[in-house]
Amino acid sequence: MKISKGFTLVELMVGVAIIGIALAVALPNFNNWIVQIRVDNEISQIHRLLLTARNTAINLEHEVIVCPLDGKSCVDDWSREISAFVDVNNNGDYDSADNETIIRVKAAIDEGDALTFPRGSLTYQPTGQAGGAAGTFAYCPKSLPQFNRGVIVSLRGRAIQTRDTDNDNIDETRAGADITCE
Numbered sequence: 001m002k003i004s005k006g007f008t009l010v011e012l013m014v015g016v017a018i019i020g021i022a023l024a025v026a027l028p029n030f031n032n033w034i035v036q037i038r039v040d041n042e043i044s045q046i047h048r049l050l051l052t053a054r055n056t057a058i059n060l061e062h063e064v065i066v067c068p069l070d071g072k073s074c075v076d077d078w079s080r081e082i083s084a085f086v087d088v089n090n091n092g093d094y095d096s097a098d099n100e101t102i103i104r105v106k107a108a109i110d111e112g113d114a115l116t117f118p119r120g121s122l123t124y125q126p127t128g129q130a131g132g133a134a135g136t137f138a139y140c141p142k143s144l145p146q147f148n149r150g151v152i153v154s155l156r157g158r159a160i161q162t163r164d165t166d167n168d169n170i171d172e173t174r175a176g177a178d179i180t181c182e
Contacts, residue, residue, distance in 0.1 A: 032144075032147075035141050035144055035147050036147055038110065038141065039139060039141055039147045039148075039149050040149070042109060042113075042115070042139050042149075043139055043149045043150070043151060043161055044161075045106050045107075046082075046106065046115075046137050046139070046151050047151050047159055047161055048104075049066065049082065049084055049104050049106045050066065050122075050137075050151060050153060050159035051159060052084060052103060052104045053065075053066045053084040053103065053104070053122075053124050054124045054128050054157050054158075054159070055128075056084070056086065056103050056124075057086075057124035057125060057126055057127075057128060057157075058126065058127070058128045060086060060126075061126040062086050062087065062088055062126060063086075063087045063090055063123055063124065063125060063126065063131070064084055064085065064086055064087065064103070064123070064124045065084070065085055065087050065092065065094075065121050065122070065123050065124075066082065066083070066084045066121065066122040066123075066124070067082065067083065067120060067121035067122065068080040068081060068082050068083070068120075069081070069083045069085075069094055072093045072094045072095060072096075073093050073094075074092065074093070074120050074121040075120065076119075076120035078115040078116055078117050078137070079108060079109050079113070079114065079115055080108050081105060081106065081107055081108045082105070082106040083102050083104070083105050083106075084102070084103050084104045084105075085100055085101060085102045085103060086100055086101050086103060087100060087123070088100050092121070092123075109139070110141075112141075112142035113139065113140065113141050113142055114138075114139070114140045114142075114181035115137065115138070115139050115140075115181070116137070116138045116140075116181045116182075117135055117136070117137050117138075118133070118135040118136075119132060119133075119135065122135070122153060124157055125157075127157075128156070128157045129155060129156055129157045130153050130154070130155055130156070130157045133155070134152070134153055134154050134155045135152075135153055136150045136151065136152045136153070136162070136173050136179070137150055137151040137152075137153070138150045138179050138180060138181045139179075139181070140179070140180065140181035145170065145178075145180070146169055146170055148170060148171060148178070148179040148180065148181070149161070149162055149171050149179060150162040150171060150173065150179045152173065152174055162179055
């Protein structure tokens with residue numbers, strides 16, 4: 001009797017069908033997992049940028065500005081690269097000629113995603129307080145509002161990541177409103 005060492009066509013078709021069913025179930029969850037990791041990474045980078053800016057303002061006893069730079073001026077487009085710099089001459093612009101230093105840069109967000117903040121810049125005072133008003137950095141991946149997250153900046157300058165406080169799987173602001181990028 002001859003011993004076969006391969007698969008029959010029927011066995012191969014059953015194996016391919018099982019793999020196809022498993023992929024059909026797993027791929028949508030895999031995409032959500034990838035988006036969740038991307039959002040968590042962006043929020044973590046924003047949080048670290050703000051912590052670094054605040055600590056630098058306190059340690060150097062100078063204002064530190066966090067904003068998207070267009071050359072030397074801040075622009076109100078938070079989807080761009082975001083810089084934190086020491087504003088030695090207190091004019092609100094980055095002036096390398098005045099020995100102002102960029103202390104940290106966060107890369108631009110993925111195209112299609114949104115990052116918003118109520119103002120075009122955030123200034124940390126030498127005391128560590130946020131100049132102006134408190135606000136929330138809101139990050140929203142394209143077409144997936146259940147993954148919206150944020151970083152809340154208090155008047156005292158403390159930055160904290162948002163959480164889902166009402167168990168609806170969407171992060172909220174301190175006031176209890178869902179995070180949105182509108």
